[in-house]
Amino acid sequence: MGLSRKQHKRPQTSRIYRHKRSNTPKHKDPPTFEATTGKAAVWGTVVIGRKLRQVLSLQRNFVLAISRGYRTTATIDAIILSGVLPLNIKIREEAMRARVGRMGKIEQIENSTLKHNEYETKIQYLKSHPAHTGKGINIWPSKIPPPKTDITIYTDGTKSEEGVVSAYVIYNKNNEIKTWQTKLEEYNSVFQAELTAIEIAILNTKDTNHKNITILSDSNSSLQAIKDPSNTSPIVKSIQRTLQTTKTRYTMQWIKAHNNTLGNERADTLAKLAVKNEDIPKTKLPKPLSHLKKTLRDISIINWQTQWTEEGEGRRLHSYIHKVDLNKNIGDTTLTQFLTGHATTPSYFHKIGQESSPNCVCGRVGDLDHFSYDCPLTREIHFKNPGPDKTVQKRMILREKGLRNNCRIIINFLQSRNRELCEPAP
Numbered sequence: 001m002g003l004s005r006k007q008h009k010r011p012q013t014s015r016i017y018r019h020k021r022s023n024t025p026k027h028k029d030p031p032t033f034e035a036t037t038g039k040a041a042v043w044g045t046v047v048i049g050r051k052l053r054q055v056l057s058l059q060r061n062f063v064l065a066i067s068r069g070y071r072t073t074a075t076i077d078a079i080i081l082s083g084v085l086p087l088n089i090k091i092r093e094e095a096m097r098a099r100v101g102r103m104g105k106i107e108q109i110e111n112s113t114l115k116h117n118e119y120e121t122k123i124q125y126l127k128s129h130p131a132h133t134g135k136g137i138n139i140w141p142s143k144i145p146p147p148k149t150d151i152t153i154y155t156d157g158t159k160s161e162e163g164v165v166s167a168y169v170i171y172n173k174n175n176e177i178k179t180w181q182t183k184l185e186e187y188n189s190v191f192q193a194e195l196t197a198i199e200i201a202i203l204n205t206k207d208t209n210h211k212n213i214t215i216l217s218d219s220n221s222s223l224q225a226i227k228d229p230s231n232t233s234p235i236v237k238s239i240q241r242t243l244q245t246t247k248t249r250y251t252m253q254w255i256k257a258h259n260n261t262l263g264n265e266r267a268d269t270l271a272k273l274a275v276k277n278e279d280i281p282k283t284k285l286p287k288p289l290s291h292l293k294k295t296l297r298d299i300s301i302i303n304w305q306t307q308w309t310e311e312g313e314g315r316r317l318h319s320y321i322h323k324v325d326l327n328k329n330i331g332d333t334t335l336t337q338f339l340t341g342h343a344t345t346p347s348y349f350h351k352i353g354q355e356s357s358p359n360c361v362c363g364r365v366g367d368l369d370h371f372s373y374d375c376p377l378t379r380e381i382h383f384k385n386p387g388p389d390k391t392v393q394k395r396m397i398l399r400e401k402g403l404r405n406n407c408r409i410i411i412n413f414l415q416s417r418n419r420e421l422c423e424p425a426p
Contacts, residue, residue: 052088059087068333070342072352077317077340080308083329085300089307093300101289110299120286122232133229136243140253142220147251149212153201154263156218157193158271164188166197166283167270170205171263179266180204181274182283189288194219195235196283197267198226198252202239206246213250218257218264226252234286301326316341316368320394328398334411335404339397341368344414346422359423366421372410377421381409 060075067073067081079086085093096114099105104116140146155168164184170177180200184193198217205213217223225236226243243250255264274280304324312318320339321328330336337343346366350358360366362375371378373386383406386393397403414421 055087055091059084066329066331067336068331069336069340073336073340073342074315076308076311077315080312080317080321080324081328081330081336081339083326085304085326086307089300089303093296096296097292101292109296110302112295112299114292114295118287119292120234120288122289123234123237124232132244136246136250137227137240138249138251139223139227140251142254146214146216146253147212149210149214149251151205151208151210151213152263153205153213153215154217154261154267155194155197155201155215156264156267156271157190157195157197158268158275159188159190159193160275162275164190164193165271165274165280166193166200167267167274168197168201169263169266169270170201174262176266179270181270181277181280183274183280184283184285185287187287187291188285189290191219191221191225192235192285192288194222195225195233195239196285198222199235199239199242202242202246202250206242206248208248211248213248215250215252216255216261216263217252218255220254223252223254319391320397322395330398332408334408337411338368338407343368343411344418345371346419349419349422355419355422356425357423360421361423363423366423368410371414371421378410378413381406381413 056075060078063075063078063082063084064071064073066084067078069078069081076086084090096107096109100107100114100116101119106116107114150172152171153168154171155166157166158164164186165181166184167179167181169179180197182196182200184196194217198215201215225231225233226239228236229240231237255261257264257268301324308318308324309322312322317339330339342348345368346355346360347358348367349355358365358367360370360375360377362377364370364374366375369390372383373390383390383393383403393403397407
């Protein structure tokens with residue numbers, strides 16, 4: 001009896017098992033995190049004991065694939081080599097982010113108090129009537145000159161180590177008639193600064209006698225956000241509502257920054273001057289959600305570093321990598337073997353039960369340090385000038401190309417000899 005089409009259908013596979021290492025960017029978390037951190041706000045604030053072991057076991061296969069290590073490589077080592085957060089720390093981060101950003105909770109994490117009312121609240125798309133969608137919003141193509149108007153406003157927002165500022169300048173037929181500057185808090189984003197300049201420019205000119213006004217900005221992201229009816233930023237929604245209700249017609253256009261345009265250069269100068277001027281008034285805006293994300297990520301990095309310092313002390317990998325780094329991704333098989341010590345050495349064969357002795361044929365313990373510095377069989381490929389305790393050179397291996405190549409030469413030599421270097425059984 002033949003099988004039906006339904007019986008022939010291939011079973012669906014969970015997305016976390018379809019992960020491809022080659023398509024995973026170094027700076028992003030593997031899909032495991034997306035699948036595992038769902039509803040983390042409910043259960044993810046405390047991950048300990050059995051739950052911790054289960055969570056890390058989910059992450060293990062992925063970090064091993066990314067780092068290209070042996071199956072015997074410790075999970076904590078593979079996580080460091082892959083440059084991804086431990087899943088238990090990531091889950092806690094996502095839980096705090098959801099509870100503060102979406103559920104309106106006040107959370108105490110480490111020495112920081114995170115309050116929902118200090119951050120931007122997203123405006124729901126459905127709160128805007130569909131009939132008002134796009135009304136009053138005119139974003140002019142950048143390659144086409146905008147219609148000529150008596151009033152032209154150039155806006156600018158900037159963020160630097162010195163502060164966050166917004167500014168605009170108004171021209172009436174090439175004559176400067178008004179300038180405006182304000183300071184924001186250090187935690188505010190450049191996106192907020194650009195939008196604030198546009199919003200205040202509209203509010204200060206909407207009740208004038210001018211029926212048509214052109215606003216030129218070098219922030220394309222701000223203009224595209226204003227154009228998007230589904231954008232949830234409170235500043236964007238405020239600008240959209242103002243444009244929908246005012247009788248003045250505003251035409252907005254993106255212009256290239258630092259292109260010797262008089263008004264744009266003037267607005268940029270005003271913004272830079274406002275940074276150093278203590279008399280400039282301040283505008284209070286809520287913290288962006290990106291600030292909450294950055295705060296939680298910084299806390300996660302600190303917790304990860306503390307965990308690695310406590311658990312990694314005494315491990316071989318810790319002598320080479322003592323500081324955690326999300327931008328560090330070591331996907332080189334030979335380099336991973338060298339750093340973790342899981343390579344074809346007598347001590348490794350003894351550790352996994354394939355040899356009775358961990359010693360090299362020369363009589364000493366045959367670990368990687370032995371073959372890198374002491375073994376007479378590998379004298380020609382030893383590391384040069386290791387120093388008294390070798391610590392400095394070990395920390396430099398990931399920075400110096402020559403040292404990394406030496407690691408690969410040693411690993412390739414060991415692989416070519418395999419068990420020939422193991423001490424014969426008595």
